[in-house]
Amino acid sequence: MTRSTAAGIHPLDHLVLPTRSLDMARARLTALGFVVAPTGIHPFGTENCCVFLADGTYLEPLAIGSEQIAFDAAAEGNAFVTRDRIYRDSRGDEGFSALVLGTDNADADHARYVEAGLSAGDMLSFSRAFADTAGKSDTASFRLAFASNSRATDAFLFACQRINAPKVDRAALQAHPNGATGIVEVVAVSDRPDEQRRLISVAVDDPAAIGQEGAFRLPNAVLNVLDPASFTARFGIPAGMPTELRFAAAVFAVRDADAVSRLLAANAIPHDIAGNDIVVQPASGQGAAFIFREIP
The missing domain is CATH 3.10.180.10 (2,3-Dihydroxybiphenyl 1,2-Dioxygenase, domain 1)
Structure with a gap:
């Protein structure tokens, strides 16, 4: 990469x-x-x-x-x-x-x-x-x-x-039964999302991001910082306690959303649909919301 x-x-x-x-x-x-x-x-x-x-x-x-x-x-x-x-x-x-x-x-x-x-x-x-x-x-x-x-x-x-x-050969470690191929988006929650721009722009080494609205576009993924209401509206997940900045969700690219739904159902994993996304809320051993998105 x-x-x-x-x-x-x-x-x-x-x-x-x-x-x-x-x-x-x-x-x-x-x-x-x-x-x-x-x-x-x-x-x-x-x-x-x-x-x-x-x-x-x-x-x-x-x-x-x-x-x-x-x-x-x-x-x-x-x-x-x-x-x-x-x-x-x-x-x-x-x-x-x-x-x-x-x-x-x-x-x-x-x-x-x-x-x-x-x-x-x-x-x-x-x-x-x-x-x-x-x-x-x-x-x-x-x-x-x-x-x-x-x-x-x-x-x-x-x-x-x-x-x-x-x-070492990672091919077997990257062949996931759910068809996940990568992380396309990371979502954070903040009570003051505008105030996080300087920290993130310095961390990613993008001075221009300080004056930009919306998402931070990295070379291989997007980092979105949402206020709690926007996060809940988008994914149907409670935003939790007030926070300066908290990473909350990862969005994975998958080959076949229907196959993911069948796998989750077979393994008794509760999941919801939010637009084109399959949403799995955090659980023990899975500290963030996992979002599966079909990307051809």
Whole structure:
């Protein structure tokens, strides 16, 4: 996937979905028709079980693997663990805490966040083992830079530079029974959506977005920030408690909406229709609303 464009606007990389239990997340995501990767262990106390999509984006269900290691990491200034803890303290252990942007230069992103007064902490570099469905393993390495405004406890953004991409075959991990091929839209809720433009424009490196109305158009997806009434009107889902900024929904491109409806019905997953979208409300192990949209 292209990590950035000539104009510098960063693409969507992945979504961070806190959960109490990876077993619970794996069961729920499998019932929704996703193939879930083997568990990945971070060196700072968290763990994940990712869902990889053919467009290069992915979901990262995130759980606490070791409370003590995570506590120590936060005490040492690890921004990823610290922001995860802030989110869980505010919203609980199930949710959608962060939108992650792809970058070729996380150092430049961090410098830009600091200059704008929007840095959410020190940069973080780390590596972890990665395995495919056949058991072949490699090492994945990342460098992260974090952004948030001072009032937002329900959401943060960060830029992710992949220093070393694992040399493993992800084809089997991307062949989802529900036919999902990518994330085409991310929807956030805010009581003051206009006030989120500066944070998002700095995070995605698009100065022109400050003066634009409506959605933020990334190279590979759209980020929409809606007021609570607009969110509920569009998807038929309660917007929840007041919030400065909270990521609330992910829209997936699927090949056949009827096939998705049949799969959800067969797996006893309640779902609704909103226009051309199939809407699945959040549940344990699925911290955001999942919207399935047929895109040929």
